[in-house]
Amino acid sequence: MSGTHVLDSLLALTQVLQADQERELDRRGLTVPRTHLLWVLFHGGPATQVQLSEALGVTPRHITTLVDALDATGLARREPHPTDRRAVLVHLTERGTTLMQAMDAEHDELGAALVAGLDPDTVEALTRGLDHVRGRLEELIAAHERAQREREDTA
Amino acid sequence: MSGTHVLDSLLALTQVLQADQERELDRRGLTVPRTHLLWVLFHGGPATQVQLSEALGVTPRHITTLVDALDATGLARREPHPTDRRAVLVHLTERGTTLMQAMDAEHDELGAALVAGLDPDTVEALTRGLDHVRGRLEELIAAHERAQREREDTA
DNA sequence: TATTGTTATACTCTATAACTATA
DNA sequence: TATAGTTATAGAGTATAACAATA
Numbered sequence: 001m002s003g004t005h006v007l008d009s010l011l012a013l014t015q016v017l018q019a020d021q022e023r024e025l026d027r028r029g030l031t032v033p034r035t036h037l038l039w040v041l042f043h044g045g046p047a048t049q050v051q052l053s054e055a056l057g058v059t060p061r062h063i064t065t066l067v068d069a070l071d072a073t074g075l076a077r078r079e080p081h082p083t084d085r086r087a088v089l090v091h092l093t094e095r096g097t098t099l100m101q102a103m104d105a106e107h108d109e110l111g112a113a114l115v116a117g118l119d120p121d122t123v124e125a126l127t128r129g130l131d132h133v134r135g136r137l138e139e140l141i142a143a144h145e146r147a148q149r150e151r152e153d154t155a
Numbered sequence: 156m157s158g159t160h161v162l163d164s165l166l167a168l169t170q171v172l173q174a175d176q177e178r179e180l181d182r183r184g185l186t187v188p189r190t191h192l193l194w195v196l197f198h199g200g201p202a203t204q205v206q207l208s209e210a211l212g213v214t215p216r217h218i219t220t221l222v223d224a225l226d227a228t229g230l231a232r233r234e235p236h237p238t239d240r241r242a243v244l245v246h247l248t249e250r251g252t253t254l255m256q257a258m259d260a261e262h263d264e265l266g267a268a269l270v271a272g273l274d275p276d277t278v279e280a281l282t283r284g285l286d287h288v289r290g291r292l293e294e295l296i297a298a299h300e301r302a303q304r305e306r307e308d309t310a
Numbered sequence: 311t312a313t314t315g316t317t318a319t320a321c322t323c324t325a326t327a328a329c330t331a332t333a
Numbered sequence: 334t335a336t337a338g339t340t341a342t343a344g345a346g347t348a349t350a351a352c353a354a355t356a
Binding site: 006009111134 | 159160161162163164165166167168169171172173175262263265266267268269270271272273277278280281282284285286287288289291292293295296
């Protein structure tokens with residue numbers, strides 16, 4: 001039963017965290033997928049749309065739409081690929097870079113603020129607990145998928 | 156710096172948890188908002204659409220769409236409100252009830268499986284840590300909103 | 311006059327399929 | 334022939350505004 005308590009605490013926290021994130025993005029006129037794309041460019045440098053589609057796990061078609069929106073708001077731009085005339089390189093504008101730097105800083109501040117008032121040992125234990133739970137979840141998912149595949153092979 | 160680690164562990168876990176949830180819902184032909192609506196009916200009993208819109212935090216118009224979809228898949232139905240002829244009461248069908256019972260059981264199983272291998276003290280500490288972090292986050296949000304309002308009042 | 315739900319319209323996320331230009 | 338990106342189309346989440354029926 002205490003297992004359910006951990007999961008419920010986790011889901012409750014997740015929900016608050018997400019609502020906060022959406023508010024912050026909204027304030028800046030951003031959406032989650034658009035920000036994710038900006039983040040990939042910020043940490044990985046200019047990329048083709050196919051590369052972006054792999055990084056975000058969405059279709060190339062959807063990347064077209066996302067880049068269109070980021071271009072319209074002046075956060076990213078397409079430029080011709082230097083060697084492949086079919087492709088484009090998407091890169092952050094100066095405004096896009098500044099924005100991502102600000103968001104990165106906010107992320108660090110939030111991380112620090114969330115554990116204020118906890119002693120280092122507790123923080124350490126919390127991180128380890130979370131990683132343990134994530135490991136367990138990934139194992140469960142893998143086992144689940146294996147079972148699924150075997151069922152399909154039998155049928 | 157270790158604050159950021161907690162936040163990052165948390166976000167990583169959140170992402171895996173969410174991906175898993177979406178896969179499970181997809182397997183059953185459900186979506187997150189529709190499931191949320193079913194959950195509200197399961198735990199709160201029949202409700203008018205206005206009540207549902209308050210519970211889910213979406214517009215009454217959107218509830219119309221969600222209930223249409225759940226009606227089409229036989230999970231919920233509209234019935235006339237006994238005393239208010241403007242309103243309808245949305246209720247789960249038998250299939251909807253059975254589905255929610257199954258999902259509730261799966262939730263409990265998952266909660267137990269996630270902490271398998273951790274000793275009770277660690278589980279206890281983890282729950283307390285998560286609740287502490289959520290409390291901190293809610294304080295931060297409240298303070299942020301207070302500051303926002305003051306800024307608006309000044310302007 | 312206020313409330314319940316719906317029609318009309320629009321934006322965003324997301325997908326598949328068909329197509330163009332280039333490799 | 335395969336790959337990069339776009340046009341066309343569609344379903345789902347979400348919103349606002351205008352409107353009907355009823356309170």
